[in-house]
Amino acid sequence: MVGIIGEAISIGWPIFALLIGLLFYYQATIPDPVQKKQVSFKLMIGLLVAFMALMAIANYKTNFYGESRLLPVSLVMITIATFIASLYFTNISALMKIGGFMFFVAAALSGYGNWLPQVEGGFPPPVVKLDFQSMSPQQLGDEGEKIIFGGLGQSKVQGAIGKGQCPLCHGFQKGFLSERAPNLFDIPGRATKRLDEPNYHKGDPASRPSVQKEAFEGSGTAENAQEYIAESHACPNCYVVPGFGVKGTNDTESPMPRIHKPPISLSMGELAAVDTWMYVREGLEAPGYEEIVASYEKFIPEADRITETAEDDGAAAGGVLATGEEPVNEIFTKGACIACHTIPGIEGATGKVGPVLTEGSNAPQRLKDGNYKGKAKSVREYITESILSPSAYVVKDFPDNQMPKDFGKKLSAGAVNKIVDYLSQLKEGEEPPPIE
Amino acid sequence: MGHLLTRLTRRHKKFTAMAALFAMCGLLLLPIFLALPALAGGGAPAAGGPPPDVAAEQEAAKGEGEEEKVEMGRDVYYKIEGPAVGMPAPKTEDNETYYPRYNFESRVLLWVANQQHLYYGSFVLAVPIFCMCIEFAGMVSKDRAMAKKYDQLAYDFIKISLTAYSLTAILGGILIFTFLTLYPAFFGYLSSIFRPVMHIYALLFVAESGTLYIYYYGWDKMKEGLMKWIHLSMCVILNVIGTVLMFLANSWIGFMMSPAGVDEQGRYLGNIWHVVHTALWNPLNVHRILGNMAFGGGVVAAYAAYRFLSAKNDEERAHYDWMGYIAMSLGVAFLIPLPFAGYWLMREVYAYRQQMGITLMGGLLAWLFIIQATMIGILFLTTNYYLWQALGRMTGAERFQRYIKYLVFILVVGLLVFITPHTIVMTPAELKAMGGQQHPVLGNYGVMSAKNGGINAIIMTTILSFIWYQRGNKIPAVKWAKFGNIFMGCFFVIAQLNNVWLACYGYFIPANVRIGLSVPQVAGTLSCLFLMTPLNLAMLKGAKQLGPIRWGQIQPRSQYALIMLATAFTWMMGLMGYIRSSVRLFWHVNEVMRDNSPWAYTHTIGFAANVISFNVLFFWITIMFVFWLGALGMKKAPIPAAEPVPGTPAPQPATGH
Structure with missing residues (x-):
């Protein structure tokens, strides 16, 4: 005043x-x-x-x-x-x-x-270069969940939307009313049945009633469940599930955009991550990375494929602090973790604002703590959660909202993995692990 | 002989004047006609094409027998192939080259410049349409006193518009400089795309100015007989030019929202008609024409209210009371179809890109539509309030006063139902606290059919208020008056019951079926509007007069209702413009040219509301200044002293409404 x-x-x-x-x-x-x-x-x-x-x-x-x-x-x-x-x-x-x-x-x-409640639309999602090819199916699935819902564990949050924008129209949970587009629960199982529907015209794209017969000339139709999913993403007009077409087109045209094109523009690796999540979340074994990518190559012409090495279109405003190729002590320094935390074995990491990060000892105790309301089940998950969602569990005697909440955007998946590897091995009274 | 000579000289003068007028109009319109073949030919000069020296080299190469290789591109909207003659959309980066900046958010600066130009542009495009209608009404009126009044009113309208016109041009210049300075790459790209029609835009502006000045300054010289019809025709030409001008301006925003005529890289494909005629162009055009008219009505009504409140005598007060009433009626007449035009626009948005529609109505921007709903309710409530106040200046209208409380009840209930939200956008913490996207209590009520029921009840009540107002000082004298009254009463009751029943029925059926209920609900309201209003007019033919309309003897608070209407409408226009623009999220041109500036995010509702308020108040402060200037330059008295003033107690004709 x-x-x-x-x-x-x-x-x-x-x-x-x-x-x-x-x-x-x-x-x-x-x-x-x-x-x-x-x-x-x-x-x-x-x-x-x-x-x-x-x-x-x-x-x-x-x-x-x-x-x-x-x-x-x-x-x-x-x-x-x-x-x-x-x-x-x-x-x-x-x-x-x-x-x-x-x-x-x-x-x-x-x-x-x-x-009224203040809702702010964030910046366009930053382009984070990840090496999808070398990820395990679980890691790939996690990335898929982030692309669809905007973060790990967000698939259960109503209204959560990520870069893929899928939940704007699709439902994902069993029994969830999905009026604008089909509910994608059990899609890997249902995909095979779709191929046998007469309207799909498997192997005979010319007979399709849709406005677009094939993804591109000569691409043909899907032959298996994964190819069906890939075709749905790359060419939504090729087959429209009855009742979900553009109004007045008698289900010959889909309202869904091609997700490898603007405004969504998923890269081949991201498409593989999204598909992997569809399988993994239902406890199914996902096809391998190469197999999924091959299924997309069938329906996306080479000129339209966005690869991880493709030119960054200038969207990476803000940038990534660490790519994961650095040694772990450098990642701690770049992320400024050392300013607030004491981390045994890391030079200069003597901060007192946050707790000491001997997570090999701490994490199991915190998971058992009655006040713990997070979603982690293991030490690794607990550490990941603490980095990506620091408020999920706040250690006693330390204030909430001190730690930045955007490390999910600033650290690559590889960098987070390296941090988790190191911290999970740190135990009280024991020698710190070697720096890799 | 001398008499004959005088008549011949008079005829000669008239002929010369007409010839000069036609010559002037021809000169004004000639460049546009000359430019039209280029447009019809698809805009042969390639937008964003090679510079002249390169083009000359290419020509020379062709001359040497080399085959010219033109790369083909596929239109992102029309899906047809065309020669990619333009440059790709620039891939901008967050730096000073692409986004020069001052110590203020560039986007907000451009927002303010754009909004001010739009407000003034809308006003000066709307007012001549009013003038045309009012001047025509005066010309066909058999009552000479009424004819004079209408003519004077039309003149007053155009006078206000003329002062605002030069300010519109200045603001247009400021907008272009702002655009060029703060977003050079983006503006450069857009102007390269629209190059084939930019000169037409400029020529139309010259023609518009010329026609407007001839129309205004020729008012006294062209006031009788054939010349008066020519004068009115000039206003028609003026409005045609103005409308085409607005359509061309709209094509820019249509292109930014739903680009066409370019390929995925943003390269112009040689057909300017495709660039102009995008998916959302026509719905935007219709929405803007109606919006401009409602807005123009509001501004003129506010002007009349200002003059009423500062009037020095009864004569002035009577004139400006009448002017305010006419302006308000015109504004509201265009406000009523506006939601239907909005519905069409939104339908086309959904058809163009479903995600865009969801972002608007059920996503990031959904809260803004709750504000819009509230404002629509406020506008109708205020209109009703004004009409009830206006009943007070009519002898015999007291008989309606006792029923007004029931109308208030219907309006308030309708508004509360209309603004009840159903699915709410919120943060994860809010979601967790509420236990879902729908409020545990309100979420059960705010379904679409009920909201439609709410707004339809409000509109029907407004129509009823207007019918009461028309009957204020009259009693129908036609033979079938009793039958007509019973029929009208039953019609309103059945329409309202149908509306309420469908609103309730919507709770028991699935959402996708529920949406279809809006058709019979709206049909009921439109039937009330288009059947009952003419029926009422028919019943009032030769009606028994209970007393005159005492123009000027209305409560001053009614004038604040007019000001409320004008301010709220200006605010709503700013709000809807913000929504339309921000739905592109982080795209300059949707899916073609990305916004990589530091402002490529969507502001909070609160921030947007603050900027909208600033824009509204800035506009009103400047237009008040324009009003003041207009009053300074007042040459004519509102009504010639010899003519009967509207406030005189002599019985007014039934057509006086």
């Missing part, structure tokens, strides 16, 4: 000086005491109105980019100022009243907008 008053004075001092100067001038020059009193009163009102208006402007100037939801208070202040002015300056009374009323309407609507 004091800051805003100071700002108001610094912005409006010439106005204040002028009004005060006029006050003294009229005191000295007007002989009639009644008239003098009237003029002095009006100038005092003028000072009050100017002060309120300048306070309102100063509030805007100070808090425009802040998270303060009280900016509309400025408009209320101007409303009051103009109504006061309309009472005492009768020659502009109508204009002042109308202006004041408009400020009041704007204040009410602005206040309404600030009162």
Whole structure:
């Protein structure tokens, strides 16, 4: 408040000086005491109105980019100022009243907008270069979950949406009502049945009633479940599940975009990760990375394939702190973990803001703690969760919301893996593991 | 002989004046006609094509017998092949070259510049359409006093518009400079795409200015007989030019939302019609025309309210009361079909990209639609309030006052149902706290059919208020008046019952079936509008007059209702513009040119609301200044002293409404 008053004075001092100067001038020059009193009163009102208006402007100037939801208070202040002015300056009374009323309407609507829950659309997802090919099926599946839902464990959160944008239209849980697009529960099992449906025209794309017969000339139709999934992603128009076509097209055209194209633009590796998650989450054995990629190569022409080595289109604003190719001590340094944590075996890691990271000893105890409400079941999962969602479990006597929550964006999967490997081996009273 | 000579001279003068007028119009429109073949030919000059020296080299090469190789591209929307004659959309990066910046968010600066230009542009495009209607009404009116009044009103309207016109041009210039300075790569790309029509835009602007000035300054010279019809025709030409101008401006935003005429890399494919005629162009055009009209009505009504509140005598007060009423009626007449145009636009958005539609209605921007719903409710509530206040200046209208409380009840219940949210976008923590995307109590109620029921009940009540207003000082005298009243009453009751029944029935059927209920609900409302209003007018032919309309004798608070309408409409326009623009998320041109600036994210609702309020207030402060300037330059008195003023107690004709 004091800051805003100071700002108001610094912005409006010439106005204040002028009004005060006029006050003294009229005191000295007007002989009639009644008239003098009237003029002095009006100038005092003028000072009050100017002060309120300048306070309102100063509030805007100070808090425009802040998270303060009280900016509309400025408009209320101007409303009051103009109504006061309309009472005492009768020659502009109508204009002042109308202006004041408009400020009041704007204040009410602005206040309404600030009162509602504040949802902010983030930046476009950063491009993180991952080596999908060398990942285990579980790691690949985890990446798939992040692409679809925006984070690990988010598949169970209603409304969670990742780069793939799939949950905007598709349901994923058994029995979940999915009105805009088919529910994808059990899709690996159902895919084989789809191939046998007469409308699919397996091996005979020319007979399809759809607006697009094949993904590209000569690509043919799917021959197995994985190819069916790949074809659905690369050419949604090739076969439309009955009841889910664009309205008025009699299910010959799909509303779904091709997900290797803008705005979604998944790379071949990301497509493999998404498909792997579909299998893994149902406890099925996923086809290998190469097999999935081959299924997409059948339906995506070479010119349209986005590979991990493809030119970054400038979206990597913000960038990745560590790629995972560095030794683990460098990753700790780049991530600035050493500033807050004590990590045995890492030079300079003597921070006291966060707990000591002897997770080989700590994690099993915390998993048993009654206060633990996270989702991890093992030491590795606990450490991963602590990095990606630090608030999932906050160690006693340490404050929440101190650790940044965007390490999921700033560290590659490889870097997180290296951190987890190292910390899971750290035990109290034992020698730290070698740095790799 | 002398008399004959005088008549001949008069005829000669008239002929010369007409010839000069036609010559001027021809000169104004000639460049546009000359430019049209280029447009019809698909815009032969290649947008973003090679510079002249390279083109000359290519020509020379061709001359030497070498085959010219033109790469083909596939249209992202029309899906047809075309020669890729343009440059690809630039791949920008977050640096000063692509995004020069000052110590302020560039996006907000551009937002403000754009919005101000749009407000003024909408106003100066809408007002001539009003003038055309009002001048025509004056010309066909058999009552000379009414004809004069209408003519004076049309003149007052165009006078306000003229002062705003130059400000519109200045703001247009500021917008281009802002765009060029802050987003040079993006603007360069867009202008390269639209190059084949940019000169047409400029020529249309010249033609619009010329026609407007002739129309305004020729008012007194062309006030009788054939010349008056020519004067009205000029207004028609003015509106045609203005509308085409707006369509061309809309093609830019249509292209940004739903690009066409370019390939995936953003290369222009040689057909400018495809670039202009994108998936969302026509719905945007219709929505904007209606929106401009409603907005223009609001601004003129606010002007009239300002003049009413600052009037020095009863005569002025009577004139501006009447002006406010006419402007409000015109504005609301275009406000009623606006939701249907919005529905069409949204339907086309869904058809174009389903994710875009979901982001709007059920995703990131869904809360803004809750604000919009509230504002629509406020607009209708305010309209009703004004009409009830207006009943007070009519003798005999007291008989309706006792029923107003029931209308208030229906309006409030309708509004509460209309703004009840169903599926809510929220943070994971909020989701966890609420236990799902739907509120445990409210979530059961806010379904689409019930919301439709709410808004339809509001619109039907507004129609009823308007019918009461029309009957205020009259009693139908036609033979079938009793039957007509019973029929009208039953019609309203059945329409309302049908609406409420369908609203409730929607709770018991699946969501995809429920959506279909909107058709019979809307049909009921439209039937009330298009059948009952003319029926009422028919019943009022030769009606018994209970007393005059005492123009000017209305409560001052009614004028604040007009100001409320104008401000709320301006705010809603800013809100919807923000929604339309931010649905592109992090794309300059959807799926073709990515926004890599530091501002490629969507602001919170609160921030957006603050900027919208700033825009609204900035517009109103500047337009108040324009009003003040208009009042300074007042040459004509509102009504010639010899003519009867609207506030006189003499009985007014039934057509006076």
